Amino acid sequence: MSAPATPEQVRGLVADLLAAHDPATTDRLAFLRARWAAGLAWVNFPVGLGGLGAPRALQQVVDAELAAAGAPDNDPRRIGIGLGMAAPTILTFGSDEVKQRFLRPLWTGEEVWCQLFSEPGAGSDLAALGTRARRDGDDWVVTGQKVWTSQAQTARWAILVTRTDPDVPKHAGMTYFLCDMHAPGVEVRPLRQVTGEAEFNEVFLTDVRIPDAHRLGAVGEGWKVAQTTLMNERVAIGGRATPREGGMIGVVADTWRARPELHTPEALDRLTALWVESEALRLAGARQRQQLAAGSVGPEGSAMKLAFARLAQELSGFEVELLGEDGLRYSDWTMVRPEIVDFTGRDAGYRYLRAKGNSIEGGTSEILRNIIAERVLGLPSEPRVDKDVAWKDLPR
Amino acid sequence: MSEPDLLYTDVEEELRASVRSLLADRADAAEVLGRVESAQPLDLDLWRTLAVEVGATSLPVPEALGGQGASWRETAVVAEELGRSVAPVPFLGSAVLASATLLHLLGQGADANAEALLSRLAEGAATAVLAVPLSAFPGSPLAPVSDHGGALSGSIRSVADATAADVLIVPAGTVLHLVEAATATVKPVVSLDLTRPVSDIELTASPSVALAGDGAAAVRAALLVGAGVLASEQVGVAEWCLTTTVAYLKERYQFGRPVGSFQALKHRLADLWQRVALARAAARAAADALATGARDLEITVRVAQALCAQTAVHAAEEALQLHGGIGMTWEHPVHLYLKRAKADEIALGTPGRHRAALAPLVGLTA
Numbered sequence: 001m002s003a004p005a006t007p008e009q010v011r012g013l014v015a016d017l018l019a020a021h022d023p024a025t026t027d028r029l030a031f032l033r034a035r036w037a038a039g040l041a042w043v044n045f046p047v048g049l050g051g052l053g054a055p056r057a058l059q060q061v062v063d064a065e066l067a068a069a070g071a072p073d074n075d076p077r078r079i080g081i082g083l084g085m086a087a088p089t090i091l092t093f094g095s096d097e098v099k100q101r102f103l104r105p106l107w108t109g110e111e112v113w114c115q116l117f118s119e120p121g122a123g124s125d126l127a128a129l130g131t132r133a134r135r136d137g138d139d140w141v142v143t144g145q146k147v148w149t150s151q152a153q154t155a156r157w158a159i160l161v162t163r164t165d166p167d168v169p170k171h172a173g174m175t176y177f178l179c180d181m182h183a184p185g186v187e188v189r190p191l192r193q194v195t196g197e198a199e200f201n202e203v204f205l206t207d208v209r210i211p212d213a214h215r216l217g218a219v220g221e222g223w224k225v226a227q228t229t230l231m232n233e234r235v236a237i238g239g240r241a242t243p244r245e246g247g248m249i250g251v252v253a254d255t256w257r258a259r260p261e262l263h264t265p266e267a268l269d270r271l272t273a274l275w276v277e278s279e280a281l282r283l284a285g286a287r288q289r290q291q292l293a294a295g296s297v298g299p300e301g302s303a304m305k306l307a308f309a310r311l312a313q314e315l316s317g318f319e320v321e322l323l324g325e326d327g328l329r330y331s332d333w334t335m336v337r338p339e340i341v342d343f344t345g346r347d348a349g350y351r352y353l354r355a356k357g358n359s360i361e362g363g364t365s366e367i368l369r370n371i372i373a374e375r376v377l378g379l380p381s382e383p384r385v386d387k388d389v390a391w392k393d394l395p396r
Numbered sequence: 397m398s399e400p401d402l403l404y405t406d407v408e409e410e411l412r413a414s415v416r417s418l419l420a421d422r423a424d425a426a427e428v429l430g431r432v433e434s435a436q437p438l439d440l441d442l443w444r445t446l447a448v449e450v451g452a453t454s455l456p457v458p459e460a461l462g463g464q465g466a467s468w469r470e471t472a473v474v475a476e477e478l479g480r481s482v483a484p485v486p487f488l489g490s491a492v493l494a495s496a497t498l499l500h501l502l503g504q505g506a507d508a509n510a511e512a513l514l515s516r517l518a519e520g521a522a523t524a525v526l527a528v529p530l531s532a533f534p535g536s537p538l539a540p541v542s543d544h545g546g547a548l549s550g551s552i553r554s555v556a557d558a559t560a561a562d563v564l565i566v567p568a569g570t571v572l573h574l575v576e577a578a579t580a581t582v583k584p585v586v587s588l589d590l591t592r593p594v595s596d597i598e599l600t601a602s603p604s605v606a607l608a609g610d611g612a613a614a615v616r617a618a619l620l621v622g623a624g625v626l627a628s629e630q631v632g633v634a635e636w637c638l639t640t641t642v643a644y645l646k647e648r649y650q651f652g653r654p655v656g657s658f659q660a661l662k663h664r665l666a667d668l669w670q671r672v673a674l675a676r677a678a679a680r681a682a683a684d685a686l687a688t689g690a691r692d693l694e695i696t697v698r699v700a701q702a703l704c705a706q707t708a709v710h711a712a713e714e715a716l717q718l719h720g721g722i723g724m725t726w727e728h729p730v731h732l733y734l735k736r737a738k739a740d741e742i743a744l745g746t747p748g749r750h751r752a753a754l755a756p757l758v759g760l761t762a
Contacts, residue, residue, distance in 0.1 A: 273751055277703065283400075287402035302670075303669065306667070307670055370663075377662075378646070380653070
């Protein structure tokens with residue numbers, strides 16, 4: 001069977017699925033598994049792995065048709081790390097057994113995934129990471145500490161980067177694994193953040209055994225595998241269409257409209273300036289999507305994230321200041337464990353504090369500026385003093 | 397509301413290429429710098445070539461009037477390239493503001509004089525300006541011009557491109573009049589922007605022909621078109637500043653390294669690149685809205701002008717600073733871009749005025 005290439009063809013497949021499995025009477029998980037079997041989970045994936053080998057753009061058609069029919073979805077916001085990062089990496093580097101074992105429960109949400117990359121001593125310099133994996137027969141034994149892990153408390157599996165050879169320069173001695181979060185030696189501790197809540201975790205790994213069959217890519221090629229994961233993370237962050245006044249500007253503009261007693265001419269001009277920039281950011285996002293659809297991948301994605309972080313911070317800071325008396329209050333400092341993070345949720349104080357993370361998570365704004373300067377503008381790179389030094393000899 | 401097309405079409409890219417190669421040939425930095433202190437800073441030969449050979453003046457004019465029946469999108473691409481080379485030609489005054497005024501009037505109803513002038517502008521047989529200060533903005537009050545039986549008197553300060561004009565389109569009250577430039581006094585003044593100098597116009601009982609239609613509405617519409625197209629010029633100015641500075645920082649060595657390898661400078665350029673990317677999206681949206689007559693045209697234009705004006709100034713200021721001492725010299729062209737960017741910030745409404753007009757349009761009221 002050749003892959004469907006037109007919206008009509010995939011609409012036909014969606015109609016077949018809906019006819020055979022009425023969403024109104026079918027159990028949610030059963031429906032999701034049937035959707036997987038029909039190749040309508042992610043149509044760009046291969047046949048047999050939830051896809052049809054079809055163009056990625058056709059997924060929008062499938063999603064829209066199924067949403068219109070009232071079909072359950074896989075709650076993508078809850079399993080974003082699995083869908084956006086683990087899945088493309090497993091697809092690229094996993095053995096057939098690994099793909100068959102992991103991709104379906106990942107997509108249906110039966111197994112939640114988390115990411116064990118950052119460490120206390122390896123943030124922007126991820127390649128300096130020191131979590132050690134040592135070979136022991138058919139297994140690897142892993143010891144170390146990871147940090148900033150969201151969903152670790154609910155995750156069944158993790159993508160994990162380790163140090164397997166400390167005697168070579170940092171990029172050369174890493175290996176990538178799939179780690180069972182229920183394995184003995186895995187300990188998850190909440191990491192409370194400035195908002196009071198604990199969205200993230202610290203994960204302590206003590207002599208955790210991982211079968212060699214759960215290695216992705218060759219021993220020593222963990223950096224290359226991790227690059228695939230991180231590239232997909234940037235795509236996932238930059239991709240969605242937003243309406244005018246979507247996101248933080250909409251929340252702040254609504255506050256402005258609801259509270260005329262707070263208005264000053266100075267504040268109005270500041271808010272309008274932020275409205276202008278938010279609209280330009282929205283248009284730049286639309287322009288990037290049009291470029292992708294036309295088949296050219298522009299580097300605008302990193303511009304988007306820089307501007308997004310700056311605007312989220314300025315807007316949320318403006319709102320707290322505007323609110324005056326109410327800006328002095330905060331909803332709740334209790335340490336809760338949110339499953340879904342909403343940057344525009346809760347109250348103004350929360351939005352202000354949470355937005356501080358926007359210029360740190362997923363690549364700091366400083367690292368993004370380096371990337372733009374070097375890869376887009378072609379400026380010379382920073383002197384690399386650690387390039388030829390064995391990992392174990394790096395100053396730390 | 398369908399999404400605006402924010403890319404450049406193949407046809408637009410071809411047009412860009414032909415304008416760019418003409419400007420590379422005829423308006424390089426040394427040529428422009430050499431001209432700005434001469435008696436006629438505007439390059440009228442280049443202007444003629446642009447109009448007659450490239451057809452840059454006829455893009456938005458209907459084919460029935462001798463135009464190409466294209467749109468403001470293509471005009472904006474020409475403006476972007478002219479901004480990139482700060483070419484001293486009366487494009488904004490004639491091909492944008494004067495043409496947009498006439499197009500709006502003709503949209504209201506037929507007028508033989510307006511049609512005839514627009515055809516001549518399109519084919520490059522004449523140059524005209526809308527006789528308003530370059531600082532005029534959509535909705536701004538205009539200088540009083542008295543009309544005694546068709547004889548116009550009044551003073552209009554700081555009009556761009558007027559020294560090249562054969563015909564002045566003069567607002568008097570709500571009526572527009574055509575005045576032969578030879579019957580008025582057009583006095584060039586020493587201008588901040590060397591490549592788009594302004595002049596004062598003095599009318600003393602100058603004979604005129606009145607045009608049919610609501611002139612005030614036509615002026616307002618033309619200033620909005622001008623503000624939208626100017627956003628693309630500002631993107632061109634900013635783009636030149638960015639690429640020129642990046643190239644310079646790669647070849648300039650201090651402390652034994654290219655200065656472009658210092659993070660303090662790389663980050664400033666990365667930020668600038670990011671701002672230019674946003675400005676380009678906003679300018680393309682404005683050009684597309686002008687071309688399609690989008691319902692949210694005014695919002696889109698005011699967003700673009702508020703943002704692009706500031707981006708061009710910021711880019712030029714960064715370019716000067718990051719060039720160091722050489723950037724402060726008359727010999728280096730960066731000052732031409734700084735002066736253009738700063739004058740463009742005032743032109744057709746400052747960012748603050750556009751924000752003030754935008755706010756109520758998007759439901760943000762005092």
